[in-house]
Amino acid sequence: MRIDVITIFPEYLAPLRAALLGKAVDRGLIEFGVHDLRDWTHDVHRAVDDSPYGGGPGMVMKPQVWGPALTEVCAPRPEHEGPPTLIVPTPAGRRFDQRTAEELAECPWLVFACGRYEGIDERVVEDAAERMPVRELSIGDYVLVGGEVAVLTMVEAVSRLLPGVLGNPASAQEDSFSDGLLEGPSYTRPEVWQDRPVPEVLRSGNHAAIRRWRRDQSIIRTYHRRPDLLAALGDDALDKHDHRL
Numbered sequence: 001m002r003i004d005v006i007t008i009f010p011e012y013l014a015p016l017r018a019a020l021l022g023k024a025v026d027r028g029l030i031e032f033g034v035h036d037l038r039d040w041t042h043d044v045h046r047a048v049d050d051s052p053y054g055g056g057p058g059m060v061m062k063p064q065v066w067g068p069a070l071t072e073v074c075a076p077r078p079e080h081e082g083p084p085t086l087i088v089p090t091p092a093g094r095r096f097d098q099r100t101a102e103e104l105a106e107c108p109w110l111v112f113a114c115g116r117y118e119g120i121d122e123r124v125v126e127d128a129a130e131r132m133p134v135r136e137l138s139i140g141d142y143v144l145v146g147g148e149v150a151v152l153t154m155v156e157a158v159s160r161l162l163p164g165v166l167g168n169p170a171s172a173q174e175d176s177f178s179d180g181l182l183e184g185p186s187y188t189r190p191e192v193w194q195d196r197p198v199p200e201v202l203r204s205g206n207h208a209a210i211r212r213w214r215r216d217q218s219i220i221r222t223y224h225r226r227p228d229l230l231a232a233l234g235d236d237a238l239d240k241h242d243h244r245l
């Protein structure tokens, strides 16, 4: 997979080359390109924004800067048959969740456009959508200063699903949300800590009972913390177990 990021703060994306992702890059599983949006400015102040039409607070990012940047960064590449998928992190986007991460993990080439201030002139996305798939995505209902943190979040959630990136591929299948439920509690040694024992079933060696206990704990935790996820699952997904919530 190739991932390009366009931003006015390239240094914000340094974590992409650290730890797990850095190893994936070293092993050729992911190719990163980080681009400074100001490289496509033409004035002495290297301005990337201007005041909004219609008035209002804040500034809007200029189409005359974003347009050429996207044209160049998204230009056809010999190693890719088609155009990239353009991802625009925005509080006004559709929710980015595990299913979205799974969909994006199937894309051979992603380009992330990091907006700042009040966002990017709407015509930039309209124009890009005539040449490539565009997805405006939100990682949550809160206000950030820009899209860079959202890009780091999405890139990690997507990259860990790529074959070979995680040491144990099974963990990508068993973690929270992979089956629509929250992950239940986890324990490790010692057997007793602060007079708190590890649940006996986990030490029983009875793998069927352990699977059942873990499933019940996931359902109970999801019921108390994220009932919206349970509602989305529907009854048939929960009928496998006789459980007490």
Ligand SMILES: Nc1c(O)cccc1[N+](=O)[O-]
Pocket (backbone or CB within 6 Å): 089, 090, 091, 137, 138, 139, 140, 141, 142, 143, 144, 145, 146, 147, 150
């Ligand atoms: N929430 C937010 C924001 O305030 C600014 C850029 C991106 C996002 N987001 O992806 O959720």
